Amino acid sequence: MKRSYANRDLIQRLGFSLLTLLALTTVFPILMVVGYIIKEGAPAISWEFLSAMPRDGMRAGGILPAIVGTLYLTIGTAIFSVPLGIAAAIYLSEYARDTFLTRLIRIAIINLAGIPSVVYGLFGLGLFVIFLRFGTSILAASLTLSIMTLPVIISASEEALRAVPQAFRTVSISLGGTQWQTIRRIVLPQALPGILTGVILGLERAAGETAPILFTGAAFFLPRLPDSPMDATMALPYHLFVISTQVPEMPFQIQYGTALVLLIFVLSMNIIATVIRSRARAKRQW
Amino acid sequence: MVDKIVIENLSLTYAEGNESLRHINLKIAANAITVLFGPAGGGKSSLLRCINRLNDLTDIRLLQGKILIDGQNVLDPKTDVIALRRKVGMVFARPVVLPFSIRGNLTYGLELAGEKRKSRLDEAVERSLKLAALWEEVKDRLDDPAVALSGGQQQRLCLARVLANQPEIILLDEPTSGLDPISTGKVEAALQELKHQYTIVLVPHSVQQAARTADYAAFFLQGELVEFGPGRDLFTNPKDKRTEDYVEGRFG
Numbered sequence: 001m002k003r004s005y006a007n008r009d010l011i012q013r014l015g016f017s018l019l020t021l022l023a024l025t026t027v028f029p030i031l032m033v034v035g036y037i038i039k040e041g042a043p044a045i046s047w048e049f050l051s052a053m054p055r056d057g058m059r060a061g062g063i064l065p066a067i068v069g070t071l072y073l074t075i076g077t078a079i080f081s082v083p084l085g086i087a088a089a090i091y092l093s094e095y096a097r098d099t100f101l102t103r104l105i106r107i108a109i110i111n112l113a114g115i116p117s118v119v120y121g122l123f124g125l126g127l128f129v130i131f132l133r134f135g136t137s138i139l140a141a142s143l144t145l146s147i148m149t150l151p152v153i154i155s156a157s158e159e160a161l162r163a164v165p166q167a168f169r170t171v172s173i174s175l176g177g178t179q180w181q182t183i184r185r186i187v188l189p190q191a192l193p194g195i196l197t198g199v200i201l202g203l204e205r206a207a208g209e210t211a212p213i214l215f216t217g218a219a220f221f222l223p224r225l226p227d228s229p230m231d232a233t234m235a236l237p238y239h240l241f242v243i244s245t246q247v248p249e250m251p252f253q254i255q256y257g258t259a260l261v262l263l264i265f266v267l268s269m270n271i272i273a274t275v276i277r278s279r280a281r282a283k284r285q286w
Numbered sequence: 287m288v289d290k291i292v293i294e295n296l297s298l299t300y301a302e303g304n305e306s307l308r309h310i311n312l313k314i315a316a317n318a319i320t321v322l323f324g325p326a327g328g329g330k331s332s333l334l335r336c337i338n339r340l341n342d343l344t345d346i347r348l349l350q351g352k353i354l355i356d357g358q359n360v361l362d363p364k365t366d367v368i369a370l371r372r373k374v375g376m377v378f379a380r381p382v383v384l385p386f387s388i389r390g391n392l393t394y395g396l397e398l399a400g401e402k403r404k405s406r407l408d409e410a411v412e413r414s415l416k417l418a419a420l421w422e423e424v425k426d427r428l429d430d431p432a433v434a435l436s437g438g439q440q441q442r443l444c445l446a447r448v449l450a451n452q453p454e455i456i457l458l459d460e461p462t463s464g465l466d467p468i469s470t471g472k473v474e475a476a477l478q479e480l481k482h483q484y485t486i487v488l489v490p491h492s493v494q495q496a497a498r499t500a501d502y503a504a505f506f507l508q509g510e511l512v513e514f515g516p517g518r519d520l521f522t523n524p525k526d527k528r529t530e531d532y533v534e535g536r537f538g
Contacts, residue, residue: 170382175398
């Protein structure tokens, strides 16, 4: 009896160890990638690298236009996708009844999330660049990225709204609140941290994408800062692609320096989202 | 005795098909506690939710009859439901405090109606907390989060929150079902005070509570109003065999 217990205990410990090991393997590649990029890229980082125009066919100088371009594209994407995405989420979570129409909307959102990003790029080229005559521009690229980001924002926001207890709504209505007052004073403020997290994660993905901006707004080499939304722009992910594959005798350091800047850009958004979420959880009263 | 609420031939069926109320006729007196009691599924909560039109949030297949408050049929589609719900407050079975401070919970209803004057809001906070017998316990920490209160305090806060709206009618749906006997006693004592100014409709969580609190009592069984009368008669000398069996604990 005692022996079989010891046996089971041993098996359990072995199982746990194996699972721990497997869990650790998922951390390993991330650490490798980040560590490697930091190791190779850090020497390239200098004030000049961050603040100067590229020179010598991008083989020297800095990557300022790509940094600014990515910033503009992210802001542009936010301008279109955040209000629209949150509004759609409010409609779906608070107002829409379960009808054929709302099911159609939900199916559309799910499918939108599954479309490969290069297809968004082609769609943006057809609709915004050519048909609407926006040209290859920040505007066209931002709109294309917005469409790609919308499903992420809508899904995350809807989930955050639904997580707010139904009882709050009932109480608010029973105290003489209209549905909109209830949403504005209780549901939305309570869901806001969750919505923000979703928004940032969506924008983070947009900031790192290459394919959707490839045909719609990204410039191969444009050593000046864009001065209108109708300008094309350099952007970090596309610049990384260009200097890694299209430019002969490219210094290794600049490639990894660019990758590091992009990584920091995206990871810091991720960290902000995590901080917002954990702070809100600590403060939450339900 | 004034009939504050007159229910005429009220029938209700939910969209899922379960019939909830059948031809209910009931007169609810002002300045008294009327209890609606009976086993679960009898239609008591449904009736409460018709009175303040909270059932509007539920899918209903059929709603017939009238509910007259001060002579006005509140089931009329033209009824201003916002005004109705301010006039008819409701306390739920589980104390639901809103994610605000104690003060924020109490001023919420008034702020919805557009009241911004701090003096009015402060006055309402103190008055409603005193009415709900909670003032002494929380007066020094009105800005603390309301969730920090105990369950019994939270439920009295919910009662105070309704009172801050200055309603005329208070509906309570098993308000003490989750509370200990001491907290329950405090809520019941508060209701006994409040009935002098308000019309109170209470769904109690037990027959004993019904008997303790009722000025008038209505016994509901499977969507039907079996018997209605003054509390002392109904619990000591029920006319209907079913009421007698339930009051004496032969089923339930």
